[in-house]
Amino acid sequence: MVKCGIDRIGEFGALFRGKRLGMVTSVSGVTLDLRPGYVKFHEVYPLVCLFGPEHGMYGKDGAGEDVDDVARDSATGLPVYSLYGGEEGRHIAPERLETLDAVVYDIQDLGTRFYTFISTLLYVMEDCAAAGRELIVLDRPAPLDGVTVEGGLLEPEYRSFVGAYPLCIRYGLTAGELACMVNAEQKLGCRLTVVPCTGWERTRLFSETGNLWMMPSMGIPHFSTALVYPGTCLFEGTNVSEGRGTACPFEMIGAPFVDGAALAGTMNREGLPGVIFTAACFTPYASKHKGEPCEGVLLHVSDAHAFRSVRTGVTLLYRIREMWPRQFRWKPRDGKPRRFISLLAGCGAFEDEPPAPEALLTVIHTLLALVIILYPVLVIQKEHPQPFFFFAHPRHCDTLLQNVQIM
Numbered sequence: 001m002v003k004c005g006i007d008r009i010g011e012f013g014a015l016f017r018g019k020r021l022g023m024v025t026s027v028s029g030v031t032l033d034l035r036p037g038y039v040k041f042h043e044v045y046p047l048v049c050l051f052g053p054e055h056g057m058y059g060k061d062g063a064g065e066d067v068d069d070v071a072r073d074s075a076t077g078l079p080v081y082s083l084y085g086g087e088e089g090r091h092i093a094p095e096r097l098e099t100l101d102a103v104v105y106d107i108q109d110l111g112t113r114f115y116t117f118i119s120t121l122l123y124v125m126e127d128c129a130a131a132g133r134e135l136i137v138l139d140r141p142a143p144l145d146g147v148t149v150e151g152g153l154l155e156p157e158y159r160s161f162v163g164a165y166p167l168c169i170r171y172g173l174t175a176g177e178l179a180c181m182v183n184a185e186q187k188l189g190c191r192l193t194v195v196p197c198t199g200w201e202r203t204r205l206f207s208e209t210g211n212l213w214m215m216p217s218m219g220i221p222h223f224s225t226a227l228v229y230p231g232t233c234l235f236e237g238t239n240v241s242e243g244r245g246t247a248c249p250f251e252m253i254g255a256p257f258v259d260g261a262a263l264a265g266t267m268n269r270e271g272l273p274g275v276i277f278t279a280a281c282f283t284p285y286a287s288k289h290k291g292e293p294c295e296g297v298l299l300h301v302s303d304a305h306a307f308r309s310v311r312t313g314v315t316l317l318y319r320i321r322e323m324w325p326r327q328f329r330w331k332p333r334d335g336k337p338r339r340f341i342s343l344l345a346g347c348g349a350f351e352d353e354p355p356a357p358e359a360l361l362t363v364i365h366t367l368l369a370l371v372i373i374l375y376p377v378l379v380i381q382k383e384h385p386q387p388f389f390f391f392a393h394p395r396h397c398d399t400l401l402q403n404v405q406i407m
Helices: 003-015 037-044 117-131 177-183 225-238 261-270 307-323 341-344 357-383 392-401
Strands: 021-025 047-052 080-084 102-106 135-137 191-195 252-255 273-280 292-299
Touching: 003 037, 003 102, 003 135, 003 191, 021 037, 021 117, 037 047, 037 102, 102 117, 117 135, 117 177, 117 191, 135 177, 177 191, 225 292, 225 307, 225 341, 252 273, 252 307, 261 273, 261 292, 261 307
Parallel strands: 021 047, 021 102, 047 080, 102 135, 135 191
Antiparallel strands: 252 292, 273 292
């Protein structure tokens, strides 16, 4: 088994004793025996307060939902402050930091750029650096191993809370390693200490550590979900269900317009390493296509080390788009400057996406209508010059319409 930072706090008493401590944690921050890590920590080194990331400290809030503060944690009696309370509420308030000497971070990361726990970590680093406070990271294994990297680097103009730093989608670092890298590269000046985990080898996946998986949020119930997530999360930027509202989020992909058997056959012919696709039928009880019968595919990872989640997810996305071009859609901008798919991808590859076929047909029909109206005007203008605002006689339009068929 791997001993995480939380399991080694007894070895680092000098780091914690006599300090006013706050802790950033979530339901995934557990000990080897699955006790809440913050409870164990508080028993040894009293905490002043707790902070929770997206999904809340207890993991019960939905993706993207603002999380409220909690007056008192039932296990410790400590106040819990949200770090996911809207755009203005994702930093530790300066007045809170004034009551602390150091902030402790203990969350099991997913090793994926757009899973926002690392965004919270980077924001907290900035806050601690600005306030002159110490940050202590209780490290945990990189769940998708520490050697495999996938996906392009985030382009700076596509930074957001789902991409807070120029990383690959799957970046192969522990939270502690990432914090050290960012602190050095950005010259933040954060007083950073990492309590490393022991017994972890970089080539190991989480499933090979001997540790038990604790879901970090409702959307990532199993390690098999975390394994496919870097690729299939891209479907959050489309009108295709990523499996939320089913027993297999991110492992089951589909929509009401998809033919599951046809898609499974197409994907298996791709010969992607370490994965097999089977046809799937499902009806989401929440999220996209709620209550609608859908078809799609279920991903079965047959070789976790050979499997490449980003390559698989991108291939699946483009095959669905090719097979059902009239129904496939990117998630609308809703007045925002960037498509959500572009924020996930970390680049502008989808910003200039051509309009959907129906939109093109609308343009064509409009142009044909203009031709029908203007052609008689031009003919008559040539034969009988008139002021520019002259309109064709209805008789001319009727004659022309008899010879034009709008598709």
